[in-house]
Amino acid sequence: MQSSDEKINYEKIWDEFNKKFSSLENIITFSDLNKYPKYQKFIINNLNFFLNNQEERCINNFTKSLNYPEIIDFYLEIYLKLLFLFIKNKQKDTEESKIIFGIGTGRSGSTTLTHLLNIQKNTFTFHEHPPGVPWFNGENIVKFHMKRFNLLLNSYSSVADVAHWWLPYAENIIKENPNSFFLCMKRDKIQTVNSFLKIKGNGQKGSINHWIKHDGKFWSKNIWDETYPKFKVDDIQEAVGEYWEYYYSKSDEIEKKYPKNFKIFDIDELSTEQGQLNILNFCNYKHPITALNIKKNVGTVKEGRSFYKLNNEN
Numbered sequence: 001m002q003s004s005d006e007k008i009n010y011e012k013i014w015d016e017f018n019k020k021f022s023s024l025e026n027i028i029t030f031s032d033l034n035k036y037p038k039y040q041k042f043i044i045n046n047l048n049f050f051l052n053n054q055e056e057r058c059i060n061n062f063t064k065s066l067n068y069p070e071i072i073d074f075y076l077e078i079y080l081k082l083l084f085l086f087i088k089n090k091q092k093d094t095e096e097s098k099i100i101f102g103i104g105t106g107r108s109g110s111t112t113l114t115h116l117l118n119i120q121k122n123t124f125t126f127h128e129h130p131p132g133v134p135w136f137n138g139e140n141i142v143k144f145h146m147k148r149f150n151l152l153l154n155s156y157s158s159v160a161d162v163a164h165w166w167l168p169y170a171e172n173i174i175k176e177n178p179n180s181f182f183l184c185m186k187r188d189k190i191q192t193v194n195s196f197l198k199i200k201g202n203g204q205k206g207s208i209n210h211w212i213k214h215d216g217k218f219w220s221k222n223i224w225d226e227t228y229p230k231f232k233v234d235d236i237q238e239a240v241g242e243y244w245e246y247y248y249s250k251s252d253e254i255e256k257k258y259p260k261n262f263k264i265f266d267i268d269e270l271s272t273e274q275g276q277l278n279i280l281n282f283c284n285y286k287h288p289i290t291a292l293n294i295k296k297n298v299g300t301v302k303e304g305r306s307f308y309k310l311n312n313e314n
Contacts, residue, residue, distance in 0.1 A: 028074040066130035090155040102162030104185035107195035109267040123158040133165040182262040203236040211239035
């Protein structure tokens, strides 16, 4: 239970923020926020950071919390409001606005691609920004991310997000956002399967298996499970192989349908200057920046890392 003093302090911080910056009362009233004590404590503490010139700390705390399930709509709206307040004074350059999606099965250069995009001028880059998008029925989460992207485009010429989960929604995104680009990275099937098995536990008891429905008794449950499709097989190696086949078969279809917006690149393109230029030129960067020796995430898994360089002046 909160003490009366703590409640008073919470309301004081809430009121101070609303007076100094922008009212959150049109999202949720303080009295209604009292009904969600865990959310209230987190939100108020971070509003206090924002008030005390620790805006980036506030935003990053909110971002990390999006990894957890049961995120409520008002919480997402407060997050978007804070992000808007933080970036509103940043001036974008004159380059045409675009949204870039880096996709691929995973274990296919996604972290390296993120670093490449992150060094481009006036580009705001994420890697697997939470909340993760379910492979099925994730339209509401996609809407939240698209709101965030479009908000950021007020301050940045390019916004990029790199994650495997965009593929099921690619066609609708392209239809609604003609200036969106999908960079689909592709790695050899056997190498991809072996890399996944290595980092997920080699199929032993307790391993992570995103690709088969299970009860958690042999394989471990994981918050990322719903962001992958499922296959009706018993062997994890076979499941990952089917995932690879399905992912690139679907990607081939979309590339043929939308060749100006969707292109498959071999992972080796990330390792050469010309290959990097091919990737960046596809996204219509006027002044592409290349950088070799940025190979990342080799033999490890760093899911959910986001590149929140919110004060990036590139």
